[in-house]
Amino acid sequence: MPQRPLSVAVIGAGMAGRSHAAGYRQVDTVFGEGLPPVRLAAVADANEQLARDAARRYGFEKAVSSWEEVVEDRSIDAVSIVVGNSLHRPIAEAAIAAGKHVLCEKPLAGSLEDARAMVAAEERADVVTAVGYTYRRSPAIAAIRDHVRNRELGELTLFDGRYWCDYACDPRGPLTWRYRGGPGSGALGDIGAHVIDVGQFLCGPVVSVSGAVLTTHIAKRPLPLGAVVGHDAAPVGEEMGEVENEDTAVFSARFESGLSASFSVSRTAFGMPNGLAFDVHGLDGRASFDWHRPSEYLVDDRQPEARTRGARQVVVGPQMPYFAGGYPMQAPGVGGGNAEMFVYQCRAFLDQIVGTPDPLPPNATFADGLHTMQIVQAVVQSAQSGGAAIQIPAAIPTH
Numbered sequence: 001m002p003q004r005p006l007s008v009a010v011i012g013a014g015m016a017g018r019s020h021a022a023g024y025r026q027v028d029t030v031f032g033e034g035l036p037p038v039r040l041a042a043v044a045d046a047n048e049q050l051a052r053d054a055a056r057r058y059g060f061e062k063a064v065s066s067w068e069e070v071v072e073d074r075s076i077d078a079v080s081i082v083v084g085n086s087l088h089r090p091i092a093e094a095a096i097a098a099g100k101h102v103l104c105e106k107p108l109a110g111s112l113e114d115a116r117a118m119v120a121a122e123e124r125a126d127v128v129t130a131v132g133y134t135y136r137r138s139p140a141i142a143a144i145r146d147h148v149r150n151r152e153l154g155e156l157t158l159f160d161g162r163y164w165c166d167y168a169c170d171p172r173g174p175l176t177w178r179y180r181g182g183p184g185s186g187a188l189g190d191i192g193a194h195v196i197d198v199g200q201f202l203c204g205p206v207v208s209v210s211g212a213v214l215t216t217h218i219a220k221r222p223l224p225l226g227a228v229v230g231h232d233a234a235p236v237g238e239e240m241g242e243v244e245n246e247d248t249a250v251f252s253a254r255f256e257s258g259l260s261a262s263f264s265v266s267r268t269a270f271g272m273p274n275g276l277a278f279d280v281h282g283l284d285g286r287a288s289f290d291w292h293r294p295s296e297y298l299v300d301d302r303q304p305e306a307r308t309r310g311a312r313q314v315v316v317g318p319q320m321p322y323f324a325g326g327y328p329m330q331a332p333g334v335g336g337g338n339a340e341m342f343v344y345q346c347r348a349f350l351d352q353i354v355g356t357p358d359p360l361p362p363n364a365t366f367a368d369g370l371h372t373m374q375i376v377q378a379v380v381q382s383a384q385s386g387g388a389a390i391q392i393p394a395a396i397p398t399h
Contacts (some may be wrong), residue, residue, distance in 0.1 A: 003036035005017040006350060007075055011056040011067045011091060012082035013045035014229050016105055020080040020132075021058040022339060023346035030347055033324040034333035044070045067091050071098050078103070078128075078353060080346075084177045085185070086110035089118055089356045092129075096121050101128040103349045110181060112377055115370045122366040128352045130363035133197040135276065137341040137348075140297045142321035143314070144280065144287045145202050152301060154284030154322030159203050159261040163195040164269035167231040168247055174224035174234045175241040183214055184380040186245030192265040192379075193372050195276055197364065199263070202280055205256045206375050210389035212251035212382035216243055218267050251379045274338075286311075295336030312329050322360075 010021045027038055040060040044067050045051035051063035069084070078101035079092050088109045095102050108131055109115040122129040128273055133196045135141055147153055165187075167173075178190060200206060221243055222236035248266040255261065269275065277290040285301030288311070300311040317332025318324040322344055327335040344360060351359035371392070378390040 005037040005039040006035065006354065007039040007041040007077045008079070008350075009042040009044065009070045009073075009076045009097070010054070010060070010080045010082060011044045011070055012080075012105075013043050013047065013050040013063075015231070016057070016132075017043070017080070017082035018054050019046070019339065019342040019347065020082055020103070021047070021054050021060065023342035024080075025058045026343045027347040027350055028342055029328075031360065034359070035347075035354060038350065041076050042070055042073070047118055047229075048225075050229065054166045056265070058163045068094070071095050071100070074098075077101060078350070080132075081105060082132075084110075085189070086114075086177075086179070089114035092118050093121050094165055096127055096129070096216065098273045099127060099221075101349070101353050103130045103132060103346070103363065104369070105132045106197070106368070106369060107189045107373055107376070108366060109373065110185070112370075112373055115373045116368075119370050120367045128349065129366050130349050131366060131369035132345060133194065133201075133364045133368075134338070134341040134345050135194055135198050135291075136201050136272065136285060136364070137344040137363075138289075138294065138315045139320035139322045139326075139336065140289055140294065140314075141198065141201070143165055143316070144289060144297055144299075146321070147285070147287055147299065148202050148280065148282075152285060153282030153287065156203060156257070156259045156280065156282045158281040159199055159255070159259060159278065161195045161199050161261065162264045162275070163191040163277075164265070164272040164275040166270050166272050168267035169220065169270050170233075172222060172236060174228050174236050175221035175226065175243070176228045179221060179241075179243045179245060180245050183246060184376045185276055186216075186243075186249075187212070187247055187265045187267040188249040188376050188379060189245075189373075191267065191276075192249060192263070192376065195265060195278070196372050196375055197260060198278060198370075199253070199255075200372075202278075203255050203257065203259055203261070205371065205394075206261070206392055207221060207255045207256050207394075208254045208391050209378045209382050210254075210390055211254050211380045211386070211387045212249065214246040214380065214383045215248045215340075216245070217247045219243055249379060249383075250381060253375075323373075 053336040055063040228234040253261040288298040348360040
């Protein structure tokens with residue numbers, strides 16, 4: 001007997017929503033068998049034209065203009081929530097109550113109160129819930145994690161992470177929802193959530209932050225005259241509005257192990273399109289990664305012959321996590337992009353739902369997303385108190 005299809009929908013058709021939609025379309029092309037047929041059921045967005053375009057591009061059956069229509073459709077089993085942060089909680093709670101599995105984009109919610117409510121819903125629910133930290137699916141980053149876990153770098157001494165972007169450099173860029181919400185909801189919550197998660201993915205939970213400074217470089221922006229998609233430019237008028245959150249954030253952190261870390265994030269770093277990078281140092285080695293060169297990383301360790309010591313390039317290939325079975329061409333140096341990570345993330349989400357044998361590592365949980373938000377809030381508190389050290393509530397144990 002044929003298996004019952006697993007029906008999926010995407011709520012939000014902007015740039016990240018399209019990435020989820022494309023990911024679901026390709027889940028059966030990676031990592032072998034194990035999934036039932038995947039039915040691409042619907043894309044929802046208040047911008048109907050955007051929803052229709054995404055549905056057409058990625059082969060979904062229909063486009064709808066409200067998330068409620070997706071939640072009320074009993075034939076849909078799983079949803080991705082890829083909309084403004086303040087909408088995550090009501091959609092997630094409604095979807096979970098309707099018995100649907102939920103993959104929610106980061107940051108988990110628009111406020112700590114909402115995030116805690118979503119974790120409570122996760123704990124009560126008999127469904128799979130997950131948060132979209134896609135950089136965990138980078139073959140290079142996952143390989144560096146193996147170096148750390150295998151203690152090939154020795155005892156860790158420093159983590160330095162940064163996520164520098166330039167999407168907010170233009171002062172005539174429209175005042176969208178990304179510039180609303182108060183301190184912590186700007187660059188820190190938007191891109192900082194990713195690099196904080198990468199730090200914890202490699203080095204364990206962060207337990208305190210200090211020395212935080214938040215800065216807003218462009219205090220006012222023009223109001224858009226229509227809908228704005230992602231970071232796209234859009235027509236604006238002469239009326240200006242206040243930017244409510246930060247353009248840059250820098251802070252120090254300490255991990256549970258005692259390891260010290262420094263973080264910096266910016267959406268006004270000219271010439272840095274999507275510049276996530278980090279260095280992790282130990283007593284016996286170090287590893288470095290830069291998303292502008294996603295198919296490689298640098299590693300330096302105690303080679304037996306001192307004359308040949310020094311940083312060496314490691315090109316990503318089938319020996320890395322996710323590469324074997326994840327790329328059509330199984331040869332070193334031919335892969336490493338943002339789109340593939342969304343495919344792996346969507347595949348892991350569906351693996352969790354159906355219990356696929358030998359599945360990919362599971363996605364982050366809502367509890368993980370809450371912990372990251374607690375770190376973001378602690379950074380805000382540190383900045384507001386002149387850089388004081390702020391303790392983070394203990395992370396809820398997850399897989």
